Amino acid sequence: MRRLSPERRKRRTTLTLPMDALRQAEQIARDRRVNLSSVVSEVIAEGLRTHTAAARSGQIMNSYRRAFTGLTPEETMILDGIVLAPSASRKR
Amino acid sequence: MIDPASGPFLFDTSAESWLARNDHPEIHRWMRAYLSRHLVNVAAVTVLERIRGYALLWRRARGDARERIEAMRVAYLALPRRVWTLDEASAVVASEIMALLPQPPTPERRTHRLAESRRERLVRWRFDAMIAATSLVAGTPLVHNNAGDFEAIRGAIERWPQRFPKLGPLELIRCGSLV
Numbered sequence: 026m027r028r029l030s031p032e033r034r035k036r037r038t039t040l041t042l043p044m045d046a047l048r049q050a051e052q053i054a055r056d057r058r059v060n061l062s063s064v065v066s067e068v069i070a071e072g073l074r075t076h077t078a079a080a081r082s083g084q085i086m087n088s089y090r091r092a093f094t095g096l097t098p099e100e101t102m103i104l105d106g107i108v109l110a111p112s113a114s115r116k117r
Numbered sequence: 118m119i120d121p122a123s124g125p126f127l128f129d130t131s132a133e134s135w136l137a138r139n140d141h142p143e144i145h146r147w148m149r150a151y152l153s154r155h156l157v158n159v160a161a162v163t164v165l166e167r168i169r170g171y172a173l174l175w176r177r178a179r180g181d182a183r184e185r186i187e188a189m190r191v192a193y194l195a196l197p198r199r200v201w202t203l204d205e206a207s208a209v210v211a212s213e214i215m216a217l218l219p220q221p222p223t224p225e226r227r228t229h230r231l232a233e234s235r236r237e238r239l240v241r242w243r244f245d246a247m248i249a250a251t252s253l254v255a256g257t258p259l260v261h262n263n264a265g266d267f268e269a270i271r272g273a274i275e276r277w278p279q280r281f282p283k284l285g286p287l288e289l290i291r292c293g294s295l296v
Contacts, residue, residue, distance in 0.1 A: 075153070082152035085197060089137035092193035095185065099228055103173055105131040106166030106241050109231035
């Protein structure tokens with residue numbers, strides 16, 4: 026027998042859900058002619074994806090900050106491609 | 118307000134750092150929402166400008182400051198992003214922009230003690246042309262913080278559409294209009 030990958034394996038469980046959310050999920054299941062488990066699985070997967078993405082975006086933002094913080098305005102300009110040098114009047 | 122979900126967008130060099138450094142809660146929220154859906158897209162020229170910047174700062178720094186700059190450079194290079202290379206199509210478009218607008222539309226930048234040379238200003242202008250060309254060829258709106266230069270390029274493309282067949286308009290989004 027072929028083994029399913031961990032993400033495709035299923036396990037029966039009992040959930041206690043808010044009545045309103047459950048009613049909406051049942052309605053979606055009826056409209057799409059699928060069972061309630063499919064709809065709830067889909068909603069959980071989407072929620073987890075959003076949660077993971079939000080955590081990931083926070084990590085990327087922190088990395089971005091590490092790459093840019095602690096610079097003077099002049100240093101930031103140089104990092105943005107504006108190459109500055111002591112002006113001619115100052116050199117003299 | 119620009120919907121972060123409507124990306125991906127190409128970020129100009131200064132736009133990328135402006136968004137990363139900005140502490141305004143709304144900008145922060147917008148950037149997090151964008152990053153939860155898309156990668157930051159940049160032109161290879163932006164990587165060039167940025168790494169040249171780190172290298173120049175490293176050369177000017179001493180001791181601990183050098184280590185700090187190097188750590189920042191490593192952090193920048195480790196970021197997940199999509200880099201658009203300057204391919205043949207982008208090179209053709211960039212060349213047309215440079216021929217139509219050989220001189221920078223805005224003057225050299227300066228601070229109270231430092232100044233950008235005319236030569237460096239021309240180099241930066243040509244880099245901007247390459248970034249605009251990358252955006253145009255990729256069909257990805259360009260988020261920028263440099264209206265003077267990029268609006269001039271958009272205007273030139275609109276005046277000479279025959280030089281940019283099947284391309285354009287150049288879609289520009291100012292950093293300030295994101296939220």
